[in-house]
Amino acid sequence: MKGINMIQLAKELGLSVSTVSKALGDSHEISAITKKRVIELAKKYKYKPNPFASNLRKKKGKQIAIIIPDIVNNFFSLVVDGIESITMAKNYDTFIYLTHESLEREKALLEHLENGLISGLIISVSSGKEGYGHFQEFYENTKLPMVFFDRVPDLLQFPKVISNNYDCTFDATLRLIKAGCKRPIFFSTTEPLFTNMERIRGFQAAIAHAGISFTDDMVVKCSDDMDYNYSILRKLFISKKRPDGVFASIEKFAISLYQVCKDLKVNIPRDLKVIGMTNLRTAALLSPPLSTISQPAFNMGKEAATLLLKMIEKKSYAAANDIIVLKNELTIRESMQS
Amino acid sequence: MKGINMIQLAKELGLSVSTVSKALGDSHEISAITKKRVIELAKKYKYKPNPFASNLRKKKGKQIAIIIPDIVNNFFSLVVDGIESITMAKNYDTFIYLTHESLEREKALLEHLENGLISGLIISVSSGKEGYGHFQEFYENTKLPMVFFDRVPDLLQFPKVISNNYDCTFDATLRLIKAGCKRPIFFSTTEPLFTNMERIRGFQAAIAHAGISFTDDMVVKCSDDMDYNYSILRKLFISKKRPDGVFASIEKFAISLYQVCKDLKVNIPRDLKVIGMTNLRTAALLSPPLSTISQPAFNMGKEAATLLLKMIEKKSYAAANDIIVLKNELTIRESMQS
Numbered sequence: 001m002k003g004i005n006m007i008q009l010a011k012e013l014g015l016s017v018s019t020v021s022k023a024l025g026d027s028h029e030i031s032a033i034t035k036k037r038v039i040e041l042a043k044k045y046k047y048k049p050n051p052f053a054s055n056l057r058k059k060k061g062k063q064i065a066i067i068i069p070d071i072v073n074n075f076f077s078l079v080v081d082g083i084e085s086i087t088m089a090k091n092y093d094t095f096i097y098l099t100h101e102s103l104e105r106e107k108a109l110l111e112h113l114e115n116g117l118i119s120g121l122i123i124s125v126s127s128g129k130e131g132y133g134h135f136q137e138f139y140e141n142t143k144l145p146m147v148f149f150d151r152v153p154d155l156l157q158f159p160k161v162i163s164n165n166y167d168c169t170f171d172a173t174l175r176l177i178k179a180g181c182k183r184p185i186f187f188s189t190t191e192p193l194f195t196n197m198e199r200i201r202g203f204q205a206a207i208a209h210a211g212i213s214f215t216d217d218m219v220v221k222c223s224d225d226m227d228y229n230y231s232i233l234r235k236l237f238i239s240k241k242r243p244d245g246v247f248a249s250i251e252k253f254a255i256s257l258y259q260v261c262k263d264l265k266v267n268i269p270r271d272l273k274v275i276g277m278t279n280l281r282t283a284a285l286l287s288p289p290l291s292t293i294s295q296p297a298f299n300m301g302k303e304a305a306t307l308l309l310k311m312i313e314k315k316s317y318a319a320a321n322d323i324i325v326l327k328n329e330l331t332i333r334e335s336m337q338s
Numbered sequence: 339m340k341g342i343n344m345i346q347l348a349k350e351l352g353l354s355v356s357t358v359s360k361a362l363g364d365s366h367e368i369s370a371i372t373k374k375r376v377i378e379l380a381k382k383y384k385y386k387p388n389p390f391a392s393n394l395r396k397k398k399g400k401q402i403a404i405i406i407p408d409i410v411n412n413f414f415s416l417v418v419d420g421i422e423s424i425t426m427a428k429n430y431d432t433f434i435y436l437t438h439e440s441l442e443r444e445k446a447l448l449e450h451l452e453n454g455l456i457s458g459l460i461i462s463v464s465s466g467k468e469g470y471g472h473f474q475e476f477y478e479n480t481k482l483p484m485v486f487f488d489r490v491p492d493l494l495q496f497p498k499v500i501s502n503n504y505d506c507t508f509d510a511t512l513r514l515i516k517a518g519c520k521r522p523i524f525f526s527t528t529e530p531l532f533t534n535m536e537r538i539r540g541f542q543a544a545i546a547h548a549g550i551s552f553t554d555d556m557v558v559k560c561s562d563d564m565d566y567n568y569s570i571l572r573k574l575f576i577s578k579k580r581p582d583g584v585f586a587s588i589e590k591f592a593i594s595l596y597q598v599c600k601d602l603k604v605n606i607p608r609d610l611k612v613i614g615m616t617n618l619r620t621a622a623l624l625s626p627p628l629s630t631i632s633q634p635a636f637n638m639g640k641e642a643a644t645l646l647l648k649m650i651e652k653k654s655y656a657a658a659n660d661i662i663v664l665k666n667e668l669t670i671r672e673s674m675q676s
Contacts, residue, residue: 071409071418071434080409084436088443093450096409096434098422105426112431258623282618285596287625 004045013041062092064308065113067123069101069151073251074279075297076124079149082301083122090309092119099126101191101224110138120145120308122301125153128192132156145311149304150295154194159311159322161304163295165195168328169202170209172275172293173247175330177210179273179338181245185236186219187253199249199277217241222253229256237264244272251278254290274335277328289333296326342383351379400430402646403451405461407439407489411589412617413635414462417487420639421460428647430457437464439529439562448476458483458646460639463491466530470494483649487642488633492532497649497660499642501633503533506666507540508547510613510631511585513668515548517611517676519583523574524557525591537587537615555579560591567594575602582610589616592628612673615666627671634664 010020015034023030023038041047064087068076080096087094099106106126113121123146125132132153139146139158149161176184186203189196200219207214220236222229233256236243248254254276258268266272268288275291276283283290303324348358353372361368361376368376379385402425406414418434425432437444444464451459461484463470470491477484477496487499514522524541527534538557545552558574560567571594574581586592592614596606604610606626613629614621621628641662 070415072412072415074410077408077410077415080436081438084438088438093435093447095403096436097432098418098434100422100426109431252619255619255623258620262623280620281590281593282596282620282624285593285600285624286620287623287627289625 004047006047009038009041009045009047013037062090063118064092064094064305065118065121066094066096067099067106067109067121068096069099069124069126071096071098074281075150075251075295078279078297079124079301079304082298082303083305084301085298086302086305086309092309101126103127103129107134110134114138114142118144119312121147122304122308123148124151125193126151126191128153128194145308147304147308147311149300151193151195157321159307159324161300161307161324161326162195163300163326163328165198165328166202166205168293168330169199169247169249170206172291172330173203173206174210175332175336176245176247176273176275177206177212179245179269179336181243181273183212183218183243184245184247185243187222187246187248187250187257188219189250190221190223196249199247203247222250222256226252226256229253230260233257233260234264237261237266242266246272246274248274248276248278251276251280254278254280258286258290268335269337273337283331284333286335288335291333291336292329292331294329294331296328299326342385344385347376347379347383347385351375400428401456402430402432402643403456403459404432404434405437405444405447405459406434407437407462407464409434409436412619413488413589413633416617416635417462417639417642420636420641421643422639423636424640424643424647430647439464441465441467445472448472452476452480456482457650459485460642460646461486462489463531464489464529466491466532483646485642485646485649487638489531489533495659497645497662499638499645499662499664500533501638501664501666503536503666504540504543506631506668507537507585507587508544510629510668511541511544512548513670513674514583514585514611514613515544515550517583517607517674519581519611521550521556521581522583522585522611523581525560525584525586525588525595526557527588528559528561534587537585541585560588560594564590564594567591568598571595571598572602575599575604580604584610584612586612586614586616589614589618592616592618596624596628606673607675611676621669622671624673626673629671629674630667630669632667632669634666637664 006017006020010017013020019030019034020038023035024042026035066080066083071077084094097109103126121144125148135146135153136156147159147161152160152162173184186200188200204214237260246257248257254274257274261268261272268274275293277293277295279294279297283292303326307322344355344358348355351358357368357372358376361373362380364373404418404421409415422432435447441464459482463486473484473491474494485497485499490498490500511522524538526538542552560570575598584595586595592612595612599606599610606612613631615631615633617632617635621630641664645660
C-alpha cells in the first residue's frame with residue numbers, strides 16, 4: 001500500500017498543499033508553529049517525500065509528442081535519442097507515436113492531440129501524397145509549437161531541421177561515376193517526400209554533370225516491403241540491364257540489395273558499386289563494408305528539440321521560418337572502390 | 339479554415355451531437371422532420387463528415403502505453419511493430435515511452451500515467467535493481483491491465499510474454515563447445531534482469547554439462563555504452579586469457595565484438611567462435627555471417643497486445659497468471675563453424 005501523500009497531509013491539517021510543501025522544505029515563508037504541526041503529523045504517518053511526485057508537478061503539461069514513420073529504421077531511432085537527450089535534461093516528457101507511413105493514422109493522431117494536453121510536437125511526415133493541409137489546420141486550431149525534421153512539409157512555414165540531401169547525393173553519385181560506373185541507378189521511395197525529391201535532383205544533376213543522359217529507368221522505385229524489394233531487385237540483377245552502380249536512398253533498400261547480390265553472387269565492388277544512405281551501426285562490418293552517407297541523426301534530434309523548447313518557453317512562433325541545415329557525412333568503404 | 343463540425347451543427351440546431359450524428363446516418367431512431375432539418379443545415383454549411391473524428395470518438399480512452407528501454411535495439415523495434423499490428427486493427431492508439439534504462443524515468447512515467455487516461459500498459463522493465471515495487475504500487479492505485487514482455491518482474495503476478503532464454507542459451511553454449519571452444523565467455527549486462535539471469539543459468543548449466551569448471555571471469559559484464567564495451571573487449575582480446583568462444587547476450591555486445599576483432603585482426607571463426615542474441619537484419623550479411631539466437635520479437639508483441647486487449651475488453655484480470663513462453667530461433671552461420 002502507498003503511504004500518505006502531501007495532499008492527504010494538507011487535508012488533515014487544514015492547510016494548502018503548497019504550505020505543507022514549504023513547511024517540509026523549511027521555507028522562511030512558514031511560521032515555526034505551522035512547521036512543527038506539519039512535521040509532527042508527517043512523522044506520525046511516516047510520510048516520505050516522493051522525489052518524482054514533486055518533479056512531476058513541475059512537469060505538468062510538459063509533454064512533447066514525437067511523430068515519426070517507424071523505428072526499425074536506425075535513422076529515426078537515433079533522432080529520437082537526440083531529441084530525448086535535450087528534453088530529459090529539461091524535464092519534458094516525450095512520447096513517440098508511429099504513423100507506419102500511413103497518412104490516415106497521422107491525421108487521426110493530430111485530431112487526437114488537439115485536446116491540448118501537450119506542449120509541442122516534433123514531426124517527420126509519413127507521405128507528401130495529399131500535401132500537408134492537416135498540419136496547417138492543426139496549427140490553426142491549437143497554435144501549438146511544431147518543428148519538422150528530415151521529411152518536412154517544404155512549402156509550409158514551420159521551423160525545420162534538415163540535412164544537405166541535394167549536395168551529398170550529387171557528390172556521392174559523381175564518386176560512383178569516377179569509380180567506373182557507366183550507368184548508376186537510384187533506388188527511390190514511392191512517396192513524394194521532400195527528402196527523396198532533393199536526392200533525386202542531386203542524382204540527376206550529377207548524371208548530367210558527367211555527360212550521361214538521364215533516362216527514367218535510372219530511378220527504381222522500391223517499397224516499404226522488404227520482400228517486394230528483394231523480388232524487384234532480383235529481377236533487375238538477372239536482367240540484361242544489370243546496373244553497375246547503385247545509390248540506395250533508404251537503409252532497407254541497401255540491405256535488400258546486399259542480400260540479392262549475395263544470393264546471385266554479384267561481386268561488390270567488382271561488378272557493382274554501392275552507396276547507401278544509412279545510419280546502420282554495422283555498415284563497416286558488412287561483407288564488403290558498405291559506403292555510406294550518414295545523416296547527423298542524433299544532432300538533428302538535438303537541434304529540433306532545442307528549437308521546439310525555445311518556442312515553447314518563449315511562447316513565440318518567431319522561429320517559424322528557421323531552417324537548420326546540417327551536413328551529412330560521406331564515408332567511402334570497400335563497396336565503392338574502383 | 340476548418341469547415342463546420344458536428345458539434346457546431348448540433349449547437350445551431352439545438353440538438354444533441356448524438357441526435358445530429360444519427361440523423362446524418364439516417365437512423366430509424368430519428369424522425370423524418372428532424373432528419374430534414376439536420377440535412378438542410380448540413381448542406382447550407384457544406385458540412386463534410388470527418389471519418390477520423392467519428393473513429394476517434396469510438397476510440398475515446400482506447401490508448402495503450404508501451405514502456406521499453408530503447409529503440410536502437412532491433413528487438414524492441416520489432417516488438418513494437420508486433421504490438422501495433424494488433425492494436426491498429428482494433429483501433430487502439432499506442433504511445434511509446436523510452437526509459438533509456440533509467441529506473442527513475444520509469445518510476446516518474448508511471449506516476450505520470452496514474453491520471454488514468456490510458457486503458458492499459460505493455461512493459462519491458464529497465465532494471466531489476468530495486469525490485470519491482472513501483473509496478474505493484476501502480477497497479478494497486480490504478481487497477482489498469484498490464485502485460486510484461488521479455489524483461490519481466492519474475493516474482494510478481496502479472497501476465498508475461500517471454501522466450502525460452504534458459505534452453506536456447508544452454509543449446510548454443512554446447513554448440514560453441516562442440517565447435518571446439520575450450521573456454522567460452524558470456525557477455526552479460528550489468529542489470530539483474532530476469533532475461534539475463536536465465537541466460538547465465540543456461541550458460542553455466544552447459545559449461546557444467548560439458549565438464550568444464552565454471553569460473554567467475556567467464557561472465558564479462560558489458561555496459562550500455564558502446565565505447566566502454568569496445569575498450570574492455572579490446573583489453574580482453576590482447577590479454578593472455580583471450581577467449582576462444584563468445585556468447586553475446588545483447589545485440590550491441592556482438593557489434594562491439596566484431597569491431598574489436600576486425601581492428602585486432604582476430605579471425606572469426608578460426609580464432610574465435612561467436613554467437614549473438616539479436617534480431618539484426620544484417621546478421622547474415624556481416625563478415626563473417628553472424629550466428630544468432632533471434633527472439634520471436636514480432637510475435638512477442640502480438641501475443642502481449644492480444645493478452646492486454648483481452649484483459650481490457652473483458653475488464654478482468656483473470657489472465658494475471660498467464661505466462662506465454664515463445665521459442666527463440668537458433669541460426670548457425672559461419673561465425674560458429676569449427
